[in-house]
Amino acid sequence: MDDHEIADADGQVEATSNEEERRAHHAAALMLVRQYPDPVLRIAADRVEEVDGDVKRLVERMSDVMRQAHGVGLAAPQLGILRRILVYRVAADGEIRVLINPELRERSEETESDAEGCLSLLGGDLQVPVERHLRVVVAAVDADGSEIEVDAEGLEARVIQHEIDHLDGVLIVDRAAKDDRKTALRDLRLRA
Numbered sequence: 001m002d003d004h005e006i007a008d009a010d011g012q013v014e015a016t017s018n019e020e021e022r023r024a025h026h027a028a029a030l031m032l033v034r035q036y037p038d039p040v041l042r043i044a045a046d047r048v049e050e051v052d053g054d055v056k057r058l059v060e061r062m063s064d065v066m067r068q069a070h071g072v073g074l075a076a077p078q079l080g081i082l083r084r085i086l087v088y089r090v091a092a093d094g095e096i097r098v099l100i101n102p103e104l105r106e107r108s109e110e111t112e113s114d115a116e117g118c119l120s121l122l123g124g125d126l127q128v129p130v131e132r133h134l135r136v137v138v139a140a141v142d143a144d145g146s147e148i149e150v151d152a153e154g155l156e157a158r159v160i161q162h163e164i165d166h167l168d169g170v171l172i173v174d175r176a177a178k179d180d181r182k183t184a185l186r187d188l189r190l191r192a
């Protein structure tokens with residue numbers, strides 16, 4: 001539900017213009033996200049040597065684009081920048097987490113298949129079932145340059161695995177089962 005939705009008549013007018021504004025922001029944000037089959041999405045990103053001003057500004061930009069595009073995660077290559085940086089948030093208004101040079105330290109044996117979308121595949125409109133580890137432990141550096149470790153499960157673990165894949169040039173179509181991949185690639189051929 002949209003938080004601008006208001007029941008009374010005057011509110012409705014406002015809700016409509018806010019909705020239009022929201023859509024415009026959404027469309028503008030998506031314009032900044034590289035779309036399949038852009039080759040940059042297929043190139044492995046480079047490690048970040050130092051969390052300097054450039055990296056911090058990039059993190060801010062990535063967070064803004066993710067928020068306005070209504071994404072749960074975004075990796076730097078999706079903005080055409082080949083650096084190992086990702087941002088994510090598991091709740092719509094939740095805190096944004098930043099992982100720089102993330103490395104998977106542990107993966108649960110248990111996996112789970114669930115539908116995933118990607119802002120770079122038809123702007124998020126394509127859904128593909130992807131099998132992911134239920135729980136992962138990731139070592140990374142945060143936006144202050146401090147070493148952190150994240151122990152994540154469920155949606156958070158899924159988003160982290162999806163975004164780390166982007167840093168390696170891997171997309172959800174590569175992770176899908178054979179038949180799902182065929183269907184997805186056909187949709188992409190027709191619509192991308």
Ligand SMILES: [Zn+2]
Nearest residue numbers: 117118119120
């Ligand atoms: Zn993605």
